[in-house]
Amino acid sequence: MKPNDPWDGRDFPTHEPGPYLQLREAPASFSMERDPAELLSSDRVRTVALLVTGNTVEATKIVHAIVPKSSLSRRGTLTPYQSEQTERLSNLFAYAFKIFDDLEEARLFMRRPHPELAQRSPIEAAMSERGGRAVESILDSLAFGLPV
DSSP states (O other): OOTTOTTTTSSSOSSOHHHHHTOOOOOSSOOSSOOGGGOOBHHHHHHHHHHHHSSHHHHHHHHHHHSOHHHHTTOSBOOHHHHHHHHHHHHHHHHHHHHHOOHHHHHHHHHSOBGGGTTBOHHHHTTSHHHHHHHHHHHHHHHTTOOO
């Protein structure tokens, strides 16, 4: 274990998970072109999925929804599309955590089906760009005290 490790031997961090995973909210303006050097490692999708769900069974389902099981073991990096899905999921979770200020509440929000997402969970919706924007809109409403 590293000194000052926020996990400190527990299954949850002692403080905000964003800095530990280098999660951040999406910037207001960003380039639509991804630098190929920014492709995420296949380990990153596992880490993000485990943080978002808090349980290995659900995390495995998310990982396999993003990366086919056969590709996961033989590829070192994710494809650009898989990297975007992983980054989108991590950004939305970081935003949910910021709003709820509680790890379990953010996880519950991400897992629970939502009427504005056609009864899909924010995790399921985040697999597409359009669904991710819908989740972000719900989180914006919560952040600004608007009805959801």
